[in-house]
Amino acid sequence: MTDLPSLVADLRSEHESLDSVVADLPAEGWTRPTASPGWSVADQIGHLTYFDGTATLAITAPDRFQASFEQLLGAGDQVDELTLFRSLGPDGLLEKWRENRAGLLDAAGRLEDAQRIPWYGPSMGAKSFLTARLMECWAHGTDVVDAVGGHRPATGRLRHIAQLGYITRGWTYANRSEEMPAGEVRVELEGPDGGTWAFGPDDAPATVRGPAEHFCLVVTQRRHLDDTDLVVEGDIALDWMAKAQAYAGSPTEGPAPRGAR
The missing domain is CATH 3.30.1050 (Nonspecific Lipid-transfer Protein; Chain A)
Structure with a gap:
């Protein structure tokens, strides 16, 4: 069975794998449409950025996470404006994503096996929570790779x-x-x-x-x-x-x- 440190390491590697696809994209690449209706490549990275940030709050500051959850529920048709960081250009978005995922990895490194983390639905065990973040990165990364014709080899992750x-x-x-x-x-x-x-x-x-x-x-x-x-x-x-x-x-x-x- 995978232990938490190994899972954190795999999540870091999954982040880095997708980063290698987008790090050198020209500006045009960030605006390419993806399989998610209405979402560009930048929107996919913005989505990961937002939820890596709220995942960090869920681990480190559950009250602040709950406040962000309530804000999200009340956003109505402004959800994309709240969660996709569309005001940032490619460089700013890439910097923000790297900042948020670094915060998540730092918080994840202090998790304990028996810990439960609040989320958008039932709370989750530590391993399931980090696995879900890894899955999100890989799945939205698939949309990015498909859109830009990038390469991301399959791995044991x-x-x-x-x-x-x-x-x-x-x-x-x-x-x-x-x-x-x-x-x-x-x-x-x-x-x-x-x-x-x-x-x-x-x-x-x-x-x-x-x-x-x-x-x-x-x-x-x-x-x-x-x-x-x-x-x-x-x-x-x-x-x-x-x-x-x-x-x-x-x-x-x-x-x-x-x-x-």
């Missing part, structure tokens, strides 16, 4: 996201106010290093098999199942993969197959 994707199967249905279909799903993934990552009972009646990166893209709603090499067997697994949502927030629909756009 995907295991954190794959495990989160597996354990949030129940959340996917609860978030939609649906009853989760009965039965277990076995997930067997090919890690970037050639190893196998397996989740769920060996004798499960339904399975998901294929590249770990592709599974992570589906559960973070960055790719439609049809655009991956995943092999899905069993109705309950197919239903899950059609709805999978490993992140908090209102239920959302994943992208359409690329051939249908």
Whole structure:
């Protein structure tokens, strides 16, 4: 099982991997549209900047986090103006993102295993909280990489996201106010290093098999199942993969197959 220091180190590496994609982007690159409707590359980084900042507050100053949460709830149609730092140019935004994520990593380094952190919904255990931040960086980073044609190799850090994707199967249905279909799903993934990552009972009646990166893209709603090499067997697994949502927030629909756009 991953310990907290290793998870903090992996979160730092995920930040740095995305930083290497955007650090030398020309101004035009920051304005390119991404898969999130109405969001540019800069908006994706702005989103990470804001929530890395509130994540730091959640760890270090829960009362201030709650105040920021209430401000967010009251923002209405001004949410993007509050959370995306659109008044900053590329250099200023990059500096602010680096500042906020450094603050998060510093706070994360003082977390204890049993600690729970308030968030936008139920509180979270320390490891789950940091895994969610890593997933957010990777998922929004995927939108950035797709938009600018950048390169970000798959790494063993995907295991954190794959495990989160597996354990949030129940959340996917609860978030939609649906009853989760009965039965277990076995997930067997090919890690970037050639190893196998397996989740769920060996004798499960339904399975998901294929590249770990592709599974992570589906559960973070960055790719439609049809655009991956995943092999899905069993109705309950197919239903899950059609709805999978490993992140908090209102239920959302994943992208359409690329051939249908």
